[in-house]
Structure formats: C-alpha cells, structure tokens
Amino acid sequence: MKRLCVFCGSNAGNNPVYRAEAEHLGRLLAARGIELVYGAGNIGLMGAVADACLEAGGTVIGVIPEALMGKEVAGRNVDHRALTRIEVVDSMHTRKARMAELSDGFIALPGGFGTFEEFCEILTWGQLGFHVKPMGLLNVNGFYDPLLAMFDRAVDDGFLRPQNRAMALADTDINSLLEQMTAYRPEPVSKWLKEDKQL
Numbered sequence: 001m002k003r004l005c006v007f008c009g010s011n012a013g014n015n016p017v018y019r020a021e022a023e024h025l026g027r028l029l030a031a032r033g034i035e036l037v038y039g040a041g042n043i044g045l046m047g048a049v050a051d052a053c054l055e056a057g058g059t060v061i062g063v064i065p066e067a068l069m070g071k072e073v074a075g076r077n078v079d080h081r082a083l084t085r086i087e088v089v090d091s092m093h094t095r096k097a098r099m100a101e102l103s104d105g106f107i108a109l110p111g112g113f114g115t116f117e118e119f120c121e122i123l124t125w126g127q128l129g130f131h132v133k134p135m136g137l138l139n140v141n142g143f144y145d146p147l148l149a150m151f152d153r154a155v156d157d158g159f160l161r162p163q164n165r166a167m168a169l170a171d172t173d174i175n176s177l178l179e180q181m182t183a184y185r186p187e188p189v190s191k192w193l194k195e196d197k198q199l
Helices: 016-031 044-055 093-104 113-127 145-156 174-183
Strands: 003-007 035-038 060-065 085-089 104-109 135-138 170-173
Touching: 003 093, 003 113, 016 035, 016 044, 016 085, 035 044, 035 093, 044 060, 060 093, 085 093, 093 113, 104 113, 113 135, 135 174, 145 170, 170 174
Parallel strands: 003 035, 003 104, 035 060, 060 085, 104 135, 135 170
Antiparallel strands: none
16 A cells, blocks of 8 residues: 555544544554545644654645635634645545545544545445445544444344445554555455446
C-alpha cells in the first residue's frame, strides 16, 4: 500500500485519546513511507492526522470541494494550506471518487455522519466489485463497537452476507489493522457496474 485514504472527524472529540491516535497514525504513515490521502481539512482529527504526517516528513494529498475553500470554523480555515498537494474538485461526490481513485486502502478513525457515510460507501463500492482495496476501522476507545455490532446484526437478520461483512476490517491497534489490510484478499465478486459514472 503506497497511499492510504483516511476518513475522520472534522471535530476532535471530547476524549484526548482520539487526537493522540490520529497523530500516531499520521506519524506512522510517514515512517512507513505511505502517503496520506484525505479530505484536505485543517480542523479536528483531519487536521491532526495531516499535521502529524507532515511534521514527520510524510506526503499528504488533500481533496476538497471548491465550495469549502476559504470557509472558516472557529477562526480557522477549513482547508489546509500546507499540504504536499491539494486538489480542488467540483462536489462532495467527486471528492470521494477522487480519494478512492488515489488510494490503495481506506482507514476510518472516529468521526460523525460524514465519516460513517464515507466508510460505508466505500464498503458498498467494494461489495459491488468496483474496487478490491482493504477497508479498516481503527476502533479507538471502542468507538466503533456499536457499528460493528450493527454489521453483525445485519448478517444475523439476513441483510448482509458473511463474506461481505468480512470486508469491514477492524482493530483497536493501528499496527495490527495495517497487518490485516496488507493481508486482505477479498472474495471474488462480479463487477455490477460497468463504468465509474454509474456509481
């Protein structure tokens, strides 16, 4: 994996452990020579993971919709101005598609609706055979326990096949999660969609 996409909150959360893990992930990616791809944010966990990666000498690629450029939250720019590279796109959908195109795998740190949606959408794309890249939840402080339980419930109640459930990797330790992602071999799936624009 040469590039990893990280989905995470534009807030830092109430527990300092979330920021600490985001910073640890940023430093680890830099140390392993893995480029970070993310949503180009300068705030919350997004800013923390990017700053830590940059400070450790890593490469950070941000992808942001034009509508968010120049916006401010609590006096800080939403967009990060010190990235290795920033790509400005026309929409949130294009942003997600571009991040997916650039990346060899996906990790979700804690976050809110946007993070949940991004991770579940990339899982759906994998289920449909659009990509075969590993997808993992960094389950900091048990944050994703309820979501993982929901995935299991979906299997139990017949809404999700076990092989599709297995696509959602998870671990509380980033090194163990990266090992799972490196070893990931998806079940063969016939591609449901013929062209990217059908997503």
